[in-house]
Amino acid sequence: MADSLEKLKEIFREFPGIGERQADRFVYFLLHKNKIFRDEFVREVETLGKNVKQCRSCFRFFDAGSTSLTINKTGANVCDICADQSRDHSLLMIVPHNVDFESIEDTRAYKGLYFILGGTKAFSEKKQQSLHTKELVARIEKEGKNLKEIIIAVSLNPEGDNTRHAIEDVIRESVKKYGIKVSTLGRGLSTGAEIEYIDRETLSDALSGRKIEPLP
């Protein structure tokens, strides 16, 4: 009969980015915490499975228990953001993962809608994740001329580029049909960047994207 310490360690080892030693530490962390903490932890994991739903419109996970479920025009279960009429429904941002959505929302700089692709387009055939590409096309077709701009927000690495190309391929026909603009996140210097050490491509982008500043 397997040791229950070992079994929990094994589960934690499956968590993203967690190795053997950190899985061990998690288990001892839980043991050092009292029963009240562990009980709350267990309850929240159980609640997650019950309350959290995937939005039928943008495919992000959201708490349908706390945020009262909204029935939209078409009758589908949609999240609070998709249902929010104060947001700009003419803007749609496509992001690979829920965590990317969270990063963008944290900026408080975007007021349009989202579409969570459900992963990136891997290079290897074996690693392909099932992406919501069909649902993306259906969403665009449904919005039609109401959509003015689609923002493809992917990481600036080879897998991000590959994902962007895959998105462009599936949306090409629809965006032409409805005259929707397609944009990507601006490139340039990021916080902390030192001119001496930046790669040439980024520096070229920073040059061509330079901004006229009113002198204070």
Place this chain on the structure above:
Amino acid sequence: MADSLEKLKEIFREFPGIGERQADRFVYFLLHKNKIFRDEFVREVETLGKNVKQCRSCFRFFDAGSTSLTINKTGANVCDICADQSRDHSLLMIVPHNVDFESIEDTRAYKGLYFILGGTKAFSEKKQQSLHTKELVARIEKEGKNLKEIIIAVSLNPEGDNTRHAIEDVIRESVKKYGIKVSTLGRGLSTGAEIEYIDRETLSDALSGRKIEPLP
């Protein structure tokens, strides 16, 4: 009413070494896993609280459900290692944490017993953890002349040194009374060490601890 995604993220943020972004990823990892995985996870966390006990002799956490509980000579509940008569009961290794014990056991090079101190001796008064120092003295007193050597196994950093000094202070009287030897882990080159870049102290230790090798 707080969002259940947010509540679980907050709990994960308390885990050792976990920041905001990784807490987010854990929650989405659980959402992408199916109900069977989450149920097993919840079950194992609950089992942990029920089955895992702290040994009355060495203070390590062990699974008392799977490993049948052993009643030792003095009647206290002790773990399988403390109760194992094939191990060398004349050797006692003191380690700060359960994870240190696991690192040592993984080497399969040590056959004595252990004592888990329950933490390190911090420099700041505020950060003091409650250490099992009284129980350590009681343990040594109980074993008395049966103990031949106590190994203090702490990290080679200032907090480890501080912890070693604290241990030496509390065991001094007993080890003198019973003539118990006190040792520390050997110092020298560790795997991957490059002579050109090692600090002088380690290199001096490696020199004085050099080993005569029979030529193969």
Place this chain on the structure above:
Amino acid sequence: MADSLEKLKEIFREFPGIGERQADRFVYFLLHKNKIFRDEFVREVETLGKNVKQCRSCFRFFDAGSTSLTINKTGANVCDICADQSRDHSLLMIVPHNVDFESIEDTRAYKGLYFILGGTKAFSEKKQQSLHTKELVARIEKEGKNLKEIIIAVSLNPEGDNTRHAIEDVIRESVKKYGIKVSTLGRGLSTGAEIEYIDRETLSDALSGRKIEPLP
């Protein structure tokens, strides 16, 4: 009498970013190289002092021996870039160091002129480097209405910000007088940036600076 190995090591230790061990390696590197290599090295260091001049117009170091010295309109000794009539003389980029100039030139994306400030504006009074601010103002005053845009190209860190503010302060009056625009390098995602991990400010900049892309 000091050891000549030691003396050369000491000199190398003064080189930027070079510690004790790497200084040692440089000396042994030179010893392992033959006399021909060392002689060429010595000759090039000597040539540097003779041939390399600082441009009177942009303050960058340039080889006045190989690039024939140019006498410009005002009679001052100027470098090949300042004298190049095929470059856009209505654009002036201010950079802190010669190495920043090199990074920009390497992109082959900029065709205007430069001004090397000679350092950054430190926060501590003690660390102040003497910057060519007076010469910068004189340069702008000399160009007058011929200048259309000044690009302040500094790193995106606190010292860079501080330097930018110092530049703005000294050029304010002149740029107003001649109606010169002042711009800074564009901000956004840099190569390799992952949306999940970028800071909010950069992500906001990338959002507001998003680029409409014609679908290929």
Place this chain on the structure above:
Amino acid sequence: MADSLEKLKEIFREFPGIGERQADRFVYFLLHKNKIFRDEFVREVETLGKNVKQCRSCFRFFDAGSTSLTINKTGANVCDICADQSRDHSLLMIVPHNVDFESIEDTRAYKGLYFILGGTKAFSEKKQQSLHTKELVARIEKEGKNLKEIIIAVSLNPEGDNTRHAIEDVIRESVKKYGIKVSTLGRGLSTGAEIEYIDRETLSDALSGRKIEPLP
């Protein structure tokens, strides 16, 4: 005609561990330093070639100009360490590089003699450096029964292991003939090592090499 800035940058790029940007910084560092500094630098590089000799006995580089050249018993030009009768001539430490010798000397913990092998034994045939293995055997044969111990001091990585095996192969016959002991540097925890994160091999070594400490 090539630019003299570029030519010097190219030479610095050949220095060990120096990339494009740091080579640039070195050149501008020299330009910002005055002529006195550059002249001294040039003089020291030239002196290096004249004064520094390779010891005929231990093959280390030493300053034969400052340290007056010593003629030993056999008439060969030897360095100050090889000629120093206060050092223990029964101990010989074999190290791959001059910098390794310096690291050991810096500890002030070793009073025997040295032999610089001139490199490590690479795995790839193409990368083989010419090692002073013949001279090592000749040195041992010359010392004969005066040698009590040979210390093989190599890094704890695959190339170090490979080098140690190569040394053992060439010295095997001689050490057997004269009954010379062969030792290697001690293994164990190095400064800063944390028990939780050390590899198993090092931890096993630290356990078997544990040291009895008199309680202070």
